[in-house]
Amino acid sequence: MPSLRATVKHSNHWAARLLRGAVYGARNFTLPVPRPVVVPLVKGFIALRAVYYWLVRVFVCEPFFKAQCARYGDGVRTGTFLHWIMGAGDIVVGDRVHVEGKVSFIFASILPERPRIELGDDTYVSHLCTFIAARRITVGRHVHIANGVTIFDSPGHPLDAERRTAGMAPDPEDIRAVCIGDKVWIGTGARIFPGVTVGEGSVIGMGAIVTRDVPPYSLAAGNPARVIRSLRPARDGHDAPTLPATTIATHP
Incomplete structure (x- = not known):
């Protein structure tokens, strides 16, 4: 039998038409x-919301983050989310670092030494970024890291299937430190793999999978990422040709 809803939807009876008209009018x-x-009410709501989130940031989120840092500098700021910090390791944060949104700091205690994540002065880390450290991740000064970037120094599991099934840790030689140089810009959704060094002043494109070192002042993009061109001025004094804007991820 057809359901009541189907009957009302398709019937030409005056009651069904009246009900359909009432529902349409209500929607x-x-x-x-x-x-x-209304405008003063909206402005009042926006003002109250700003005060609320200011209080949450200053008295909840920032103290929560700073309390879990081994060391932090002056002017460190967070957003209005509690960052996800898991495992035993050291977070070292420089001056005027801004860790926005909700960022994950995950430590794997695999090696004898304590894992470490360092963020240099004036660095900006955006929402939904993830740092996974079993040895060391070093981020330089004036670095811009856009949304959803993942930086990790360990594969997490052994490549050998039997060892992986047995729940064993990855081989120590597969755990390799990551170094991000000063003034680097990493675009949205990029992945920086173990052992990679990104040279000073370089730009990593949106969604790039970086498995090899990137020289200083280079633009790298793709999967796997490759150097597209140098960001240094050309020898004749003119800048190198500009790539389309879609090649480079926007910073929030």
Whole structure:
């Protein structure tokens, strides 16, 4: 038997048509907005929201993050989320570092030495970034890291299937430190693999899979990432040709 809803939807009976009209009217009903009344209410709501999130950031989120840092500098800021910090390791943060949104710091205690994540002065880390350290991840000064970037120094599991099935840790030689140089810009969704060094002043494109070192002042993009061109001025004094904007990920 057809359901009541299907009957009402397809019936030509006056009651069904009346009900369909009432539902349509309710779904499309709107009220006029008297601006002298509504605009002050909206501005008041926005002001209260700003105060609320300021209080959450200053008195909850930033103290929570700083309390879990081995050392932090002056002017360190967070967003209005509690960062996800898991495992035993050291977070060392320089001056004026801004860790926005919700960022994950994950430590794997595999090696004898304590794992470490360092963020240099004036570095900006955006929402949903992930740092996974079993040895060491070093991020330089004035680095911009866009949304959803993952940087890890360990594969997490052994390559050998039997060892992986047995729940064993990866081989120590597969755990290799990652170094991000000063003034680097890493685009949205990029992945920086173990052992990679990104040279000073380089740009990593959106979604790039970086498995090899990137020379200083280079633009790298793709899967796997390759150097597209140098970012240094050409020998004749003119800058190198500009690539399309879609090649480079935007920074928040």
